[in-house]
Amino acid sequence: MRNTILISLSAIATSGCIIYDNDGPNRGKQDQTGVIETGEVDDIELDLVFSPPQAEVGESFIGTITAEISADAEEVSLSEVSNVLVYGDATVSSIFPRDNEVLVSLNIFDDALDGEVDIIVEFADGSAAFLEAALTLFPEGSGNSASEWQSGALDEGGEDVSGEDETPCP
DSSP: OOHHHHHHHHHHHHOOOOOEEEEEEEEEEOOOOOOOOOSSOOOOEEEEEEESSEEHHHEEEEEEEEEOOOTTSOOGGGGGEEEEESSSEEEEEEEEEEOEEEEEEEEOTTTTSEEEEEEOOOOOOOOEEEEEEEEEEOTSSSOOOOHHHHHHHHHHSSBEEHHHHEESOO
């Protein structure tokens, strides 16, 4: 009971939060449409990129979030990232913010549905960045695992670019 009261009070005291729910099926989330903004959220002029952009059902891996900052924007340190939220059939185990990247430990559900996953990156100052379709989930054994992409064997389209033939014989 005491924990419930403390959580309620901290939720009331927090400002600048974003509540997001995509229009697709979500596990355990209520139906909401669009984005509801409460409080003031700073507009950050940077593009965040999540790598690898693909994973297979049941896979666990470490991804990275990096920033592509426009020439006229202030430099943003990713060490100010306070939270990473995943909207899809995956969960974040931990994050490790650094100046130039955020390491994100992800676990894809064993019963995940194929498709795109959105990510929200929250900063300590209350601002947030939305990464639409940052990660695409594929069936287990499809050859589109995060580790395959990270090894450099696949390009963005999932094509083998390792330069190695599957059969060494002519």
